[in-house]
Amino acid sequence: MKVLVLGAGQLAQMMYLASAPLGVEVMAVDVKDNKIVNPLSKSPYAIDLEFAISDANAITAEFEHIPEKLLALVNDSGKFFPNVNSILAGADRVREKQLLDACKVANCQYRIISKLDDLQNITADLGERIIFKASRDGYDGYGQWRMKSEQDLESLSQIFEQLDLQGVPLVAERMADFTREISVIGARDNNGNIACFDIAENLHHEGQLHLSIAPATKLLSDTIEQAQSIFTTIAEALDYTGILAVELFEMPNGSLLVNEIAPRVHNSGHWTQQGSDTCQFEQHIRAVLGFPLGSVQRQKVTAMVNIIGCTSFSRDLISIPGCHLHWYGKSLREKRKMGHINVVADSYQDLASKLAQLSQYLPSEYFPLLATQAEKLE
Numbered sequence: 462m463k464v465l466v467l468g469a470g471q472l473a474q475m476m477y478l479a480s481a482p483l484g485v486e487v488m489a490v491d492v493k494d495n496k497i498v499n500p501l502s503k504s505p506y507a508i509d510l511e512f513a514i515s516d517a518n519a520i521t522a523e524f525e526h527i528p529e530k531l532l533a534l535v536n537d538s539g540k541f542f543p544n545v546n547s548i549l550a551g552a553d554r555v556r557e558k559q560l561l562d563a564c565k566v567a568n569c570q571y572r573i574i575s576k577l578d579d580l581q582n583i584t585a586d587l588g589e590r591i592i593f594k595a596s597r598d599g600y601d602g603y604g605q606w607r608m609k610s611e612q613d614l615e616s617l618s619q620i621f622e623q624l625d626l627q628g629v630p631l632v633a634e635r636m637a638d639f640t641r642e643i644s645v646i647g648a649r650d651n652n653g654n655i656a657c658f659d660i661a662e663n664l665h666h667e668g669q670l671h672l673s674i675a676p677a678t679k680l681l682s683d684t685i686e687q688a689q690s691i692f693t694t695i696a697e698a699l700d701y702t703g704i705l706a707v708e709l710f711e712m713p714n715g716s717l718l719v720n721e722i723a724p725r726v727h728n729s730g731h732w733t734q735q736g737s738d739t740c741q742f743e744q745h746i747r748a749v750l751g752f753p754l755g756s757v758q759r760q761k762v763t764a765m766v767n768i769i770g771c772t773s774f775s776r777d778l779i780s781i782p783g784c785h786l787h788w789y790g791k792s793l794r795e796k797r798k799m800g801h802i803n804v805v806a807d808s809y810q811d812l813a814s815k816l817a818q819l820s821q822y823l824p825s826e827y828f829p830l831l832a833t834q835a836e837k838l839e
């Protein structure tokens with residue numbers, strides 16, 4: 462069987478690796494030129510897009526920023542999952558907000574900015590600490606501007622003046638004073654069955670995910686219920702098939718606010734490769750092909766550490782028991798996700814000690830990050 466994935470990055474690569482044991486071949490579309498490539502070797506196949514679409518048993522996407530023409534083309538095949546609406550809700554923050562509001566799912570208070578005038582009296586609504594997000598093409602914190610006080614408004618207006626606000630509006634959000642960030646990732650199959658993985662706790666730095674711990678520490682049963690109910694509401698509203706990720710802010714009073722959704726496998730679910738009976742990549746492939754979902758039973762406790770913008774580390778880190786390297790084979794660029802490490806341990810304490818060991822193999826920038834996390838776990 463064959464699954465065609467729109468996008469040829471690391472997520473397609475990991476779907477490819479997880480599908481092979483099932484006898485499923487994953488092919489990827491490089492959306493820059495619509496060439497069909499092997500997601501692991503990146504070598505092109507001698508077939509064109511049309512043939513690949515007709516030949517595939519299912520088509521899916523590894524990212525949401527897909528050219529509209531291509532999206533329409535795969536939609537016409539009747540084999541595209543999750544579906545176009547879900548991809549658009551993930552790709553466009555205005556549509557995402559409309560979805561969350563229509564589902565009555567709590568999210569950060571916001572205002573849409575489609576002309577400079579819309580900034581009038583904004584602090585009266587949202588307070589002085591505001592995060593402005595381009596409604597399209599944002600990821601890893603790109604396309605965001607943070608306002609710390611009303612005084613920043615003038616310089617921000619000058620920046621916004623240069624943007625095509627009518628074409629690509631901004632979503633201005635009140636800065637949430639969350640206690641931490643968590644995410645719920647799960648799958649919905651084409652019969653409507655839902656299986657969520659354990660909730661992960663996520664540490665971001667400069668808008669980019671650096672580390673996840675699963676399960677999140679000190680989780681209340683009420684938080685788990687809230688998160689799963691939010692997941693179900695959104696997945697059902699979208700009539701979703703496949704893996705869906707929901708990023709959440711946990712507030713001091715225990716309530717959850719949705720930050721954003723991702724209509725695909727997600728970085729904060731990479732821990733499932735070693736930490737769960739079925740990983741998110743295999744689960745997604747199962748769902749889009751109409752196979753039964755796999756067990757989401759968690760094995761031990763897991764941390765996932767992103768390797769960002771660097772190649773200077775010792776591969777010997779795999780000598781630490783429970784440490785697994787996933788290297789994407791990409792060329793080096795600043796802030797680029799180059800790979801990740803999953804660390805599996807028997808307890809949080811054991812995990813803390815393994816993270817401390819791990820820091821000996823990584824560049825010194827990682828010390829504060831791993832030390833802070835290790836301290837929290839002990």
Ligand code: ATP
Binds near residue numbers: 665708
């Ligand atoms: P991703 O790579 O997850 O898709 P993104 O570029 O879409 O990232 P967001 O998830 O919207 O960006 O924001 C990145 C990070 O910025 C969040 O994980 C969070 O740490 C912080 N952030 C975003 N919105 C808010 C908010 N309203 N209040 C406080 N912090 C926020």
Ligand code: MG
Binds near residue numbers: 599600601721
């Ligand atoms: Mg995002």
Ligand code: MG
Binds near residue numbers: 708720721
């Ligand atoms: Mg995010």
